[in-house]
Amino acid sequence: MRDVLLHTPEGVRDCYNSEFERKEGMEHQVKVTMQSYGFHQLMTPTFEYFEIFHKERGTVSSREMYKFVDRDGETLVLRPDMTPQAARCVAKYYKQETMPIRLFYHGSVFVNYSEHQGKLKESTQLGAELYNDSSVEADAEMAALMIDCLRAAGLKKFQVVVGQADFFRALAEEANLTEEETGELQNLIEMKNVFAVEQILSEKEISEELKDIFSKLSTHFGSIETIHLMKQMTKNQRAISSLERLCAFYDVMCDYGKEAYISFDLGMLSRFNYYTGVIFRAYTYGTGDVIAAGGRYDKLVAQFGKEAPAIGIAVYADQIMTALMRQGLQKQPEADGVLLVYSAANRKKAVSLAERLRAEGKKVTLLEKETYREQELSDYAKRNGISEIVECD
Numbered sequence: 001m002r003d004v005l006l007h008t009p010e011g012v013r014d015c016y017n018s019e020f021e022r023k024e025g026m027e028h029q030v031k032v033t034m035q036s037y038g039f040h041q042l043m044t045p046t047f048e049y050f051e052i053f054h055k056e057r058g059t060v061s062s063r064e065m066y067k068f069v070d071r072d073g074e075t076l077v078l079r080p081d082m083t084p085q086a087a088r089c090v091a092k093y094y095k096q097e098t099m100p101i102r103l104f105y106h107g108s109v110f111v112n113y114s115e116h117q118g119k120l121k122e123s124t125q126l127g128a129e130l131y132n133d134s135s136v137e138a139d140a141e142m143a144a145l146m147i148d149c150l151r152a153a154g155l156k157k158f159q160v161v162v163g164q165a166d167f168f169r170a171l172a173e174e175a176n177l178t179e180e181e182t183g184e185l186q187n188l189i190e191m192k193n194v195f196a197v198e199q200i201l202s203e204k205e206i207s208e209e210l211k212d213i214f215s216k217l218s219t220h221f222g223s224i225e226t227i228h229l230m231k232q233m234t235k236n237q238r239a240i241s242s243l244e245r246l247c248a249f250y251d252v253m254c255d256y257g258k259e260a261y262i263s264f265d266l267g268m269l270s271r272f273n274y275y276t277g278v279i280f281r282a283y284t285y286g287t288g289d290v291i292a293a294g295g296r297y298d299k300l301v302a303q304f305g306k307e308a309p310a311i312g313i314a315v316y317a318d319q320i321m322t323a324l325m326r327q328g329l330q331k332q333p334e335a336d337g338v339l340l341v342y343s344a345a346n347r348k349k350a351v352s353l354a355e356r357l358r359a360e361g362k363k364v365t366l367l368e369k370e371t372y373r374e375q376e377l378s379d380y381a382k383r384n385g386i387s388e389i390v391e392c393d
Helices: 017-036 083-093 136-152 165-174 179-190 194-202 208-217 224-231 237-256 317-326 344-359 374-383
Strands: 047-049 067-069 075-078 101-110 122-131 159-164 262-265 278-283 292-296 310-316 338-342 364-368 388-392
Touching (some): 017 122, 122 136, 159 237, 179 194, 194 208, 224 237, 338 374
Parallel strands (some): 159 262
Antiparallel strands (some): 067 075, 278 292
16 A cells, blocks of 8 residues: 555646756746736635536536535535636626736646546646737737747747637527537537538538538638638628638737737637637647637626626646657756755854855755765766755865
8 A cells, every 4th residue: 555655646647856847947938928918917726616617607517527525515626727716706806897807827727537548637727817808809919928828838839729619609509409419519520520410410400501511610620711711601690700700810910920820720619618709729749639728708707796708818738848848849957056065074164155155046955975975976966957066175
């Protein structure tokens, strides 16, 4: 049993020494980038009431949450998603604010994945949320922020795929699909399962035009031309409006000079049902996982008592670290600090010197040298990223 306790449970892992320093350094650069856009940091609790994340909020399913009961009998959960938490905070602390609100966060989320073996169940997210701004300029600003965060993290080649949640919903309502049918069709389109999509549609009494659009959602993705082509295929005014907004979004991204990072996929549909408009996912090579995501959720904050349009992004630190490693972009932290070795006879002098060096801002490791050989000291310094060995005479 003692040997078993040396290992972590499935889905969690330790992060230490140089790996931790690399991750912390990367996260610092992302936070600095978010601050450069005028965002202010928010810290939320690791656990909350279950109702913050229940199905009606559109977050992860109940079976994927880590739940427990407090001594008053209330059901609590480890947060599976930070967006509802941030929405709660805005409704509570910014209830009267009508100007834009910019908040960012950094912390762990916990999702008890049952279908993905090897996927982390505790992962680190850095996210930014923009409230009280319903404009297409806000959509583009958050996409630009996502791109700059990924560049600040050290990635050089990646793509931000853009979709539109309301486009699919408008078509689903036109087809009179039930909630269950909508969910099933959404999953199949997400999986690019064209044959299964066509099978479901063949059993429904909907127009051939609508069937054709649903079928093409799995296969039509790419440049802005994809959006223009899809616009010509529908007469649904709500769907057309959502596509026109994507065209306007692209124009603003061109103003940012970041259009090369953008592609479009109307078949990309988030599992978070609170999204109401534009949605983002970022991908890079070296990992099959999404490295950042986000989108517009104009109705979520109202569930906590404040009418406020909102759009947010989340950067997935663990996936980015994997990508950086596989792409050969991880930099070892630069060696710094001093290993101050001394003999028992001059310990007081060594302690005094260490305090003076620390006051100058240096990192100092004290070590009594008499029981160690010179090579052992050298190897120790190398293992711990120490650049200088000083002997206190």
